[in-house]
Amino acid sequence: MSDQIIDAFEAEHLDTAARLFVAVFNAAPWNDSWSEASARARLADVVGTPGFVGVTLVDGAELGGFAIGHTEQWFTGRHFLLQEMCVRADLQRKGAGTALLGALEAHLGDVEQIYLLTEQNGAAHRFYQHRGFRAAQRTGVMTKRIPLTP
Ligand SMILES: CC(C)(COP(=O)(O)OP(=O)(O)OC[C@H]1O[C@@H](n2cnc3c(N)ncnc32)[C@H](O)[C@@H]1OP(=O)(O)O)[C@@H](O)C(=O)NCCC(=O)NCCS
Structure with a gap:
């Protein structure tokens, strides 16, 4: 971990973050089909959301991972939705994700709870x-397909 630096995620990271995102999520176990453009647009949406907070892990001169999301008001206080997190394949399972999560939590100020969506049991x-983190007992995710208008 000696030449790894954790810092704030800035808009200037979007291009390299999009390339990392495509490499990680188009591979197993997710096997998504992101293009660099769709990944960049997704990450730009997150960066542009009010309350955005993000951290990067730079390994040598290269982006090794990031965690990004935004804070939201709840009636009990502020919550944080962790929208995307990934670590470059060759750095996975060596503590980078744990370090990113710890740094993110340190940036969250008055946030009382983090929540996120991920595959069950993966x-x-x-x-x-x-x-x-614990799986929510009361809350589930609901989705509905909407036919595209030509
Ligand atoms: C999930 C992820 C961010 C974790 O970062 P990481 O640097 O690999 O994690 P760390 O080395 O800090 O911690 C390793 C732990 O993660 C888990 N883990 C991570 N990758 C794993 C894998 N491929 N298979 C099994 N367990 C894995 C294990 O539980 C492992 O051991 P521990 O919890 O007993 O300590 C990273 O593996 C990643 O980018 N995965 C692909 C993208 C992804 O799934 N992102 C999250 C989507 S919601």
């Missing part, structure tokens, strides 16, 4: 579970 689920 490797990411285990990663978060081992770092203090």
Whole structure:
């Protein structure tokens, strides 16, 4: 971890972050089909959201991972939605994700709760579970497909 630096995620990271995002999420276990353009647009949406907070891990001169999301008001206080987190494949399972999550939490100020969406029982689920996250008991995710208008 000696030449790894964790810093704030800035808009200037968007291009390299998009390339990293494509490499990580188009590979197993996610096997998504992101293009560099769609990934950049997704990350730019997150960066442009009010309350944005993000951290990067730079390994040597290269982006090794990042965690980004935004804070939201709840009636009990502020919550943080962790929208995207990834670590470059060759750095995974060496503590980078744990370091990113710790740095992110340190940037969250008055936030009382972090929440996120991920696949049940996958490797990411285990990663978060081992770092203090619990699957919500009352809350679930609902989706609805909307036919595209030509
Ligand atoms: C999930 C992720 C961010 C974790 O970062 P990381 O640097 O690999 O994690 P760390 O080295 O700090 O911690 C390793 C732990 O994560 C879990 N883990 C991470 N990758 C795993 C894998 N491929 N298989 C099994 N467990 C894995 C393990 O539980 C592991 O051990 P521990 O919890 O007993 O200590 C990273 O693996 C990643 O980018 N994965 C692909 C993208 C992804 O799934 N992002 C999250 C989507 S919601």
